[in-house]
Amino acid sequence: xxxxxxxxxxxxxxxxxxxxxxxxxxxxxxxxxxxxxxxxxxxxxxxxxxxxxxxxxxxxxxxxxxxxxxxxxxxxxxxxxxxxxxxxxxxxxxxxxxxxxxxxxxxxxxxxxxxxxxxxxxxxxxxxxxxxxxxxxxxxxxxxxxxxxxx
Amino acid sequence: xxxxxxxxxxxxxxxxxxxxxxxxxxxxxxxxxxxxxxxxxxxxxxxxxxxxxxxxxxxxxxxxxxxxxxxxxxxxxxxxxxxxxxxxxxxxxxxxxxxxxxxxxxxxx
Numbered sequence: 001x002x003x004x005x006x007x008x009x010x011x012x013x014x015x016x017x018x019x020x021x022x023x024x025x026x027x028x029x030x031x032x033x034x035x036x037x038x039x040x041x042x043x044x045x046x047x048x049x050x051x052x053x054x055x056x057x058x059x060x061x062x063x064x065x066x067x068x069x070x071x072x073x074x075x076x077x078x079x080x081x082x083x084x085x086x087x088x089x090x091x092x093x094x095x096x097x098x099x100x101x102x103x104x105x106x107x108x109x110x111x112x113x114x115x116x117x118x119x120x121x122x123x124x125x126x127x128x129x130x131x132x133x134x135x136x137x138x139x140x141x142x143x144x145x146x147x148x149x150x151x
Numbered sequence: 152x153x154x155x156x157x158x159x160x161x162x163x164x165x166x167x168x169x170x171x172x173x174x175x176x177x178x179x180x181x182x183x184x185x186x187x188x189x190x191x192x193x194x195x196x197x198x199x200x201x202x203x204x205x206x207x208x209x210x211x212x213x214x215x216x217x218x219x220x221x222x223x224x225x226x227x228x229x230x231x232x233x234x235x236x237x238x239x240x241x242x243x244x245x246x247x248x249x250x251x252x253x254x255x256x257x258x259x260x
Contacts, residue, residue, distance in 0.1 A: 003180055003220065004180060007211040007213055007222035008211065008226055009208055009211040010208075010226045106213075128229040
């Protein structure tokens with residue numbers, strides 16, 4: 001395993017199957033992932049796409065590991081900005097550990113080829129927001145209210 | 152949830168633990184050995200602080216072979232800020248709505 005560059009953890013009062021569904025279904029992701037829809041059949045080797053609301057592709061990649069509802073790993077390529085398209089893809093892995101009535105969700109991001117720090121800023125700002133939104137959605141049925149990310 | 156927030160504040164209320172987080176912020180994914188080398192603290196002290204930070208979910212750990220790597224996990228800090236940002240916004244909205252109501256009533260006079 002390549003050493004992850006960033007690791008994010010959140011504990012969610014839900015079943016692993018619910019967390020898995022919230023991560024892999026567009027109906028759920030659009031409620032907490034900045035309006036984006038995640039789509040794939042989630043089979044190893046299959047492509048996945050994160051769609052923006054206006055139909056543009058935000059990110060895409062291939063499924064590397066798929067073990068529902070425990071582990072999902074994929075290559076991750078940012079498409080929506082020109083300068084990101086030239087970069088080698090990163091790898092994002094979701095690990096779900098059931099601990100009684102709670103799921104520990106770990107998100108790990110790694111890069112086989114090193115990329116400039118400035119390209120990692122979006123992920124650093126984005127993942128905590130996304131994970132809080134996911135937790136809020138599963139625990140209260142409501143996503144977090146929208147707010148300005150640059151603030 | 153309340154207990155969890157208490158743990159986060161308790162973990163952050165110590166300068167050595169904040170320094171550990173600063174250090175992980177500068178270089179994420181360090182082993183205990185690396186952290187002890189760079190910070191002028193005993194191995195015992197670093198171990199104790201890391202355990203408290205991990206219990207508060209401010210530090211996330213990943214095993215890579217026999218190495219335990221430590222990462223700064225900003226998610227609980229975001230959860231806390233979210234809680235109060237939401238409240239301030241609601242207060243501001245309530246104040247605006249009261250102002251609007253007051254002004255409109257005066258117009259009616």
